[in-house]
Amino acid sequence: MAKRILIIAGDFVEDYELMVPFQALSAVGHTVHVIAPDKRPGDTIRTAIHDFEGDQTYTEKRGHNFTLNADFAATDSSTYDALLIPGGRAPEYLRLNATVIAHVRHFAEAKKPIAAICHGAQLLAAARVIEGKRIAAYPACAPEVELAGAHYVPLDWPDATTDDNFVTAPAWTSHANWLAQFLTLLGTRISH
Numbered sequence: 001m002a003k004r005i006l007i008i009a010g011d012f013v014e015d016y017e018l019m020v021p022f023q024a025l026s027a028v029g030h031t032v033h034v035i036a037p038d039k040r041p042g043d044t045i046r047t048a049i050h051d052f053e054g055d056q057t058y059t060e061k062r063g064h065n066f067t068l069n070a071d072f073a074a075t076d077s078s079t080y081d082a083l084l085i086p087g088g089r090a091p092e093y094l095r096l097n098a099t100v101i102a103h104v105r106h107f108a109e110a111k112k113p114i115a116a117i118c119h120g121a122q123l124l125a126a127a128r129v130i131e132g133k134r135i136a137a138y139p140a141c142a143p144e145v146e147l148a149g150a151h152y153v154p155l156d157w158p159d160a161t162t163d164d165n166f167v168t169a170p171a172w173t174s175h176a177n178w179l180a181q182f183l184t185l186l187g188t189r190i191s192h
Contacts, residue, residue, distance in 0.1 A: 014088030015063030087118025095126035
C-alpha cells in the first residue's frame with residue numbers, strides 16, 4: 001500500500017540526500033512531499049553536493065535548484081505516514097524552527113518511520129526524540145547525538161542502522177542500505 005512521506009529540507013540541503021530518496025520513493029509508488037520553511041509549492045531551494053576527496057572533512061560544491069511540491073505553512077504531519085530528513089547544511093538552521101521541531105516530534109511520538117541521514121541527526125537531537133536509541137550520523141554529529149541521550153553508532157560509509165522506528169546512516173554513500181531499511185519499515189514490497 002502506498003504511503004505518504006514528508007521530507008523536510010531547506011537551502012543547501014545535500015543534493016543526493018534529497019534527490020535520490022525523493023525519486024526512489026516516488027518510483028516505488030509512494031507520495032512524497034518536500035517542504036521548507038517560508039516556502040510554497042513551486043518555490044525552489046538550492047542544494048549542495050558534498051564529497052569525500054581526502055580532506056579532513058567533506059568538500060562542498062553547488063548542486064541544483066530543487067522545486068518544492070508542498071506548502072510548509074499548510075503541512076499537517078498527521079496526514080503523513082513517515083518522515084525523511086536529508087543532511088547537508090540545512091539541518092543546522094532548520095533545527096532552530098519551532099514548526100520543524102514540532103513536525104519531527106509528531107512523527108517520533110506517533111512511532112511513525114523516520115529516516116535521517118548525515119546531518120539530519122541534528123534535527124532528531126534538537127527535537128529530543130532519540131534518547132536511548134542507536135543512531136548513526138555523519139561522524140561530526142556524534143557529540144550532538146550523544147548529548148541528546150542516544151548511542152552514536154559509527155558505521156562504515158555504505159552501512160545504515162535501524163532502531164525501532166528510526167533508520168539512520170552516515171552519508172549518501174549509504175543510500176542502498178538506508179533506503180532498503182526504510183522501505184522495510186514502510187512495509188513496501190518489491191517483487192522481481
